[in-house]
Amino acid sequence: DTEVTQTPKHLVMGMTNKKSLKCEQHMGHRAMYWYKQKAKKPPELMFVYSYEKLSINESVPSRFSPECPNSSLLNLHLHALQPEDSALYLCASSPLAGTQGYYFGPGTRLTVT
Amino acid sequence: SQQGEEDPQALSIQEGENATMNCSYKTSINNLQWYRQNSGRGLVHLILIRSNEREKHSGRLRVTLDTSKKSSSLLITASRAADTASYFCATDASKLVFGAGTILRVKS
Numbered sequence: 001d002t003e004v005t006q007t008p009k010h011l012v013m014g015m016t017n018k019k020s021l022k023c024e025q026h027m028g029h030r031a032m033y034w035y036k037q038k039a040k041k042p043p044e045l046m047f048v049y050s051y052e053k054l055s056i057n058e059s060v061p062s063r064f065s066p067e068c069p070n071s072s073l074l075n076l077h078l079h080a081l082q083p084e085d086s087a088l089y090l091c092a093s094s095p096l097a098g099t100q101g102y103y104f105g106p107g108t109r110l111t112v113t
Numbered sequence: 114s115q116q117g118e119e120d121p122q123a124l125s126i127q128e129g130e131n132a133t134m135n136c137s138y139k140t141s142i143n144n145l146q147w148y149r150q151n152s153g154r155g156l157v158h159l160i161l162i163r164s165n166e167r168e169k170h171s172g173r174l175r176v177t178l179d180t181s182k183k184s185s186s187l188l189i190t191a192s193r194a195a196d197t198a199s200y201f202c203a204t205d206a207s208k209l210v211f212g213a214g215t216i217l218r219v220k221s
Contacts, residue, residue: 004155031211042211043156056208079158090155098205101146101158109153 004105006091012111015081023074023091027094032074033102034066035090043090049074050096063070081112119202119212127220132189132213136202140176143205145178147187150214158186158196159200176178 003095013019023032030051035043048056049068063085068092074091088109092102119136126132138145144163148156162169162178162185170174175188189196201214 039129039153042214045208048208088153091138092156096141099161099163100153101161102209103158104148104153104155107153 002103004091004103005092006089006105006108007067008108009106010109010111011026012079012113013078014113015083017081018077018079020078021089021091022074023076023105023112024072025093025103026072027093027103028071029093029095029103030071031094031096032068033092033094034074034076035092035104037088037090037107039087047076085112086111086112114147119215122213123218125218125220126192128192128194129174130192130215130219131161132192132196132219134187134200134202134217136171136185136187136212137168138185138202138204138212139183140204142180143207145176145185146203146209146213147174147176147185148201148203148211150201152198153158158199188218194219 007022031055032049035047036046037043045058046060052068067075088107090107091105094102108113144161146161147159150156160171160176162176173190178185197219199214199216202212203209
């Protein structure tokens with residue numbers, strides 16, 4: 001199984017809502033990532049998890065809270081978001097050795113109203 | 114944070130022609146990767162070239178890397194309409210950082 005799955009595909013939430021994005025992979029990869037992509041822009045790194053521990057936080061606002069419950073799952077908890085947070089949120093995984101590319105999920109299209 | 118520039122920003126060619134995209138970056142790297150993205154979907158890894166390699170081939174793809182100039186190029190030969198997509202280079206130096214991307218349109 002060489003697939004990264006993400007749920008939901010689309011999400012519309014108000015600024016006072018709390019929601020979570022989910023990501024799953026079963027390739028045995030020990031590194032997992034969250035990227036944010038605005039329209040017509042490249043993906044921007046948000047968080048990196050290595051062996052289920054947060055290793056990189058790219059100064060992301062605290063209204064985004066990542067969680068890695070086990071080696072296959074990655075969550076992104078959302079709370080009190082702003083309309084400018086509307087974007088495509090991409091999850092990825094990779095082996096830690098850095099000799100292979102990343103596997104990306106299809107993304108969650110988030111709209112904050 | 115964006116690593117570097119890609120050019121051209123957009124490229125329109127006829128089916129069967131070759132497409133060349135260029136990428137420049139700013140820092141030392143472990144490897145450089147190229148990805149394809151079809152209209153707002155997830156990215157697909159195309160090819161990875163290590164910092165000690167100069168050229169790599171995969172099917173119709175040819176990638177070059179010049180670490181002295183901090184630049185790379187992706188050549189797609191005999192393009193097809195299905196190659197229409199955005200193409201991103203990404204540099205890996207402890208984290209993967211993407212360039213601005215090139216939008217390729219292949220007309221049939």
